[in-house]
Amino acid sequence: MEIHQVMLPTSSTxxxxxxNVAYSSTVHEALRSDQEIxxxxxxxxxxxxxxxxxxxxQWRKYGKKIVKNxxxxxxxxxxxxxxxxVKKQIQRHSQDxxxxxxxxxxxxxxxxxxxxxxxDQTLGNFLISNLINVSPTLGYRI
DNA sequence: CGAGTTTGACCTGCGC
DNA sequence: GCGCAGGTCAAACTCG
Numbered sequence: 315m316e317i318h319q320v321m322l323p324t325s326s327t328x329x330x331x332x333x334n335v336a337y338s339s340t341v342h343e344a345l346r347s348d349q350e351i352x353x354x355x356x357x358x359x360x361x362x363x364x365x366x367x368x369x370x371x372q373w374r375k376y377g378k379k380i381v382k383n384x385x386x387x388x389x390x391x392x393x394x395x396x397x398x399x400v401k402k403q404i405q406r407h408s409q410d411x412x413x414x415x416x417x418x419x420x421x422x423x424x425x426x427x428x429x430x431x432x433x434d435q436t437l438g439n440f441l442i443s444n445l446i447n448v449s450p451t452l453g454y455r456i
Numbered sequence: 457c458g459a460g461t462t463t464g465a466c467c468t469g470c471g472c
Numbered sequence: 473g474c475g476c477a478g479g480t481c482a483a484a485c486t487c488g
Contacts (some may be wrong), residue, residue: 375461377480390479394460403479 357417359407370426371395373402384408398423 377390386406393400400420407413 372460374459376482377478378461378463379478379480382477388478 355417355419357415359413359415361412361414371400371422381405386411393422395422395424 372394373391374394375389375391378387379390381388384405385408388403388405391402391404398420400418400422402419403417405415405417407415
């Protein structure tokens with residue numbers, strides 16, 4: 315069983331390893347059930363004062379959880395579009411509250427609500443300076 | 457009044 | 473088997 319490699323940019327070597335560990339285990343969790351959940355999953359971190367970046371989709375919050383090794387709660391969102399069960403998790407970095415780690419799971423089966431901006435454009439706008447790429451092809455069958 | 461948020465309870469998997 | 477941690481549910485609540 316391969317584990318996703320969370321690749322941190324070289325400029326972020328000061329990041330504590332506990333985020334890596336916690337994050338890897340989260341991905342590992344998903345891998346166990348990949349026979350049912352064959353969804354694309356990727357994560358990235360943004361340096362933003364707001365938790366929820368506007369990616370053009372409509373999200374409904376369905377949970378909040380304090381996770382270990384992190385003083386900030388993790389928030390769980392689902393796409394509110396009917397029949398679209400894309401999820402995302404949002405969590406701030408335990409040691410740098412400016413950094414928001416966003417994990418997407420699944421792909422949208424419908425167009426963007428806010429068609430003015432595509433998700434890619436939004437990503438571009440939001441900094442990409444710190445992109446965590448959880449490769450969807452690495453140890454994760456699609 | 458409908459849609460979204462909050463929050464404690466509940467479920468499940470894993471390690472010991 | 474038990475306790476812990478992460479993920480989800482759902483009733484109550486808030487807001488536009």
